[in-house]
Every structure is written in C-alpha cells, then in structure tokens.
Amino acid sequence: MASNKRKQLINTALELFYREGYHATGIDRILAESGVAKMTLYKHFKSKDELILAVLENRGQAVLEQLNALRDSAAPREAVLLVFDGLHAWISAADFCGCSFINAAAEFHDRQHPIHRQAATFKAAFAEHLRQSLEQLGVADALPLASQLQFLFEGALSMAHVQGPGDQALQARAAAETLLQARGV
Numbered sequence: 001m002a003s004n005k006r007k008q009l010i011n012t013a014l015e016l017f018y019r020e021g022y023h024a025t026g027i028d029r030i031l032a033e034s035g036v037a038k039m040t041l042y043k044h045f046k047s048k049d050e051l052i053l054a055v056l057e058n059r060g061q062a063v064l065e066q067l068n069a070l071r072d073s074a075a076p077r078e079a080v081l082l083v084f085d086g087l088h089a090w091i092s093a094a095d096f097c098g099c100s101f102i103n104a105a106a107e108f109h110d111r112q113h114p115i116h117r118q119a120a121t122f123k124a125a126f127a128e129h130l131r132q133s134l135e136q137l138g139v140a141d142a143l144p145l146a147s148q149l150q151f152l153f154e155g156a157l158s159m160a161h162v163q164g165p166g167d168q169a170l171q172a173r174a175a176a177e178t179l180l181q182a183r184g185v
Helices: 002-020 027-034 038-044 048-073 076-092 100-107 114-136 142-163 168-182
Strands: none
Touching (some): 002 027, 002 038, 002 100, 027 048, 048 076, 048 100, 048 114, 076 142, 076 168, 100 114, 100 142, 114 142
C-alpha cells in the first residue's frame, strides 16, 4: 500500500509540475490532488526537492524504456528516425508543455543543484541512447553524430514549446535523414 501512495504522489506531482512548473506547484496542491496525507508524503520524501528528483527519475526511466523498446522493435536506421516521429506526436498532444527536464534545468539553473544535475543526467542518457543506436547502424565514431541528432531533437522540442506545436519535429527528422545519408547510413 505504501508503494502505491508513493507512486500516486509521484504521478500527481509529475502532472502538476509539468503543467504548472516546479516552483509554482506547492506541496499542499500535490496533497490535495493526490488525496495523500502530508505525513505519508514526508514518510516517502524528506523535501519537495526530493519529490522532484523522484519525479524526474521516474520520468527518465519511462522515456528510456520507451526508447529502448522502440530501438528493439525497428530496424536500426528507422529506430533513429522514429525518435523524431515520437517527438512529433508528443508536441502535437493537447497537453504539451515542453520538456520536464529542460523545464527543471531552467527553474533550478544552478548547475550544481541536484535537480539541475538530474536533468543533465537524463539528457546525457538520451545522447547515449542515440550513440548506441548509431553504433548498431555501424556508424564509426558515433558520438559526434549522436550529438548532432540530439541538437536537432532538442531544438525542435524547444521551438515547439516556444512557438507552439507545428512541424518542428518533421523538419528535424528531415535534417536527421540528411545527416544519416551524409554518413552513408
């Protein structure tokens, strides 16, 4: 039962933080919407920052699991490009509010802050996912190309957040295809 309450807190906090921001969302709001008692919250998390870290860790694990499943279910080249198709679907969703990790890094701008570091850790894991995908394609020295693909992805994501959803991910996908073709894959 305690594990369910913890998950409930994380899920409610994720939704609220994503929609309204980390600083703008108070503990009382999370408690009210989750239906969890304050004592239960502090049994699982010593502070709001600890809850935010758990939310980001949970979100990061879920995204990486989705990416790995995608890579395992498609041909290597297509798996790389499907990341951009997934981005297009995400930014086209009615509840799109940007990236939880970019938002966290922006709100906790001190690079030494644990929340900022957690966001950076996820972005590094995403880059590693791209690098591994490219290695499966047989790309030698895959890290520079993985970085370029991530820049395309992150740029499209950021512009969709700033401008509103459009064809940013589709344009990034086209650029990614050009980069892959230039490397002969």
